[in-house]
Amino acid sequence: MNHFEYVSKSKYMPVKKELIKVINQVQDELREKFTFDYKFIGSSSRNMITYDPKTNKGYDFDINIEVNDFDEYYSAKELKEILMNTFNKVLRSNYHFPCQDSTRVFTIKVYEENPYWKNITNLKGTKIKYSCDFAIVNTINDYQQEYIRFNKNTHEYSWQMQCKGYLLSKKEAYIKKNKLTNELRKIYLDKKNFNTNPNKKSRALYAEAINELYNAHH
Template sequence: MHDFKYVTRKERAPVKNGLIAIIKRTQNLLRDDFTFRFDFVGSDRRNMVTYAPQTNIGYDFDVNLEVNDDDCNYTPEKIKFKIIQALNKVAHKYGYDYAEDSTRVITIKFKDRKNSRILHSCDFAIVNNYTDEEGHKRQEYIRFNKRQNSYTWEEQPGGYYMLCEKEQWIKDNRHHDKLRKLYLDKKNKNSDLRKHSRSLYAEAVHEICQRYGFYD
């Protein structure tokens, strides 16, 4: 049994403001190559950021970076490399480690080295939002295939789009407080270390939708 708690907007505001400063300085460094916009997504957008005081992993933010230039001629690998390179020139000045490149995101971590703890971190996904031939809004992201050492644009899985629809239904039907309670309960009872917060959140969304009539 864990002891996860929610981090209030006020508590996380200084960290978020610091991240915004990092992103804006990164934008300035890359302006001659390409420009991009940014959006805080995930738990921060939902006001459902959690942390457990007894652990050493802190809390995290999720940010989407979207290249604005339609005529950007860089490959997915070059785009990600240039963003990592720029982040590395900026983030450590704010106390973060150098960026880590993973399958879906770029991660920077702020650590309490004396006590071997991650206080907070931020995952950056590089995305492209577009409308398909049938008029549906879609999103793809830059994926790093470690086995092949290659970078490609990959379509978000089907569950990504259904989650947005379910979240809107929960909001419209005023079940958000129930979702917050259930999600925190799931995090505190979770004993599978391989199960990430996003999976627990998706389960909680599904259960609320199931209980209150989304699938009827």
């Protein structure tokens, strides 16, 4: 069994504001190249951020970045490298930690004791206070998005199609209208704590909780 609990709004909101401040600085730095929009998604967009105090992973945010590059002037590789380098520039100046690249996203991590940039490689086992995953996306329509994927074997970047999600908006509206949000929070937290499948992500557990509650009341 896991030991997830909810992060209070009073705890995560100052962090969210700091992340927005960083993003705004990056937007200012890149304004002569391109502009971009950003959107908090997942648990941070619905006040359902969780963390397990028994681990050293902290809590996390997920943000989609959508670049306004309508003429496709930049390649997938150029977009991700420009964004990562600019985030690193802002982070290096103010926070002393870099972002890390991965297959679908790039990530920034803040540790309980903020390390200096030069010591970032010596943090194995250090407790993470919070992290943030940034995905670079392009919306095709109401049902589809493409995202920049990094192939770690070939070191190539490319746009890949993905489904936008579970299309739960009507069921979420029903739950909110009928004041079932607290019940949803309990079901979702239980599913996270009793989940034994490491490949089942939070978004899948949330979709299960939504469907279970909707079907029980509708």
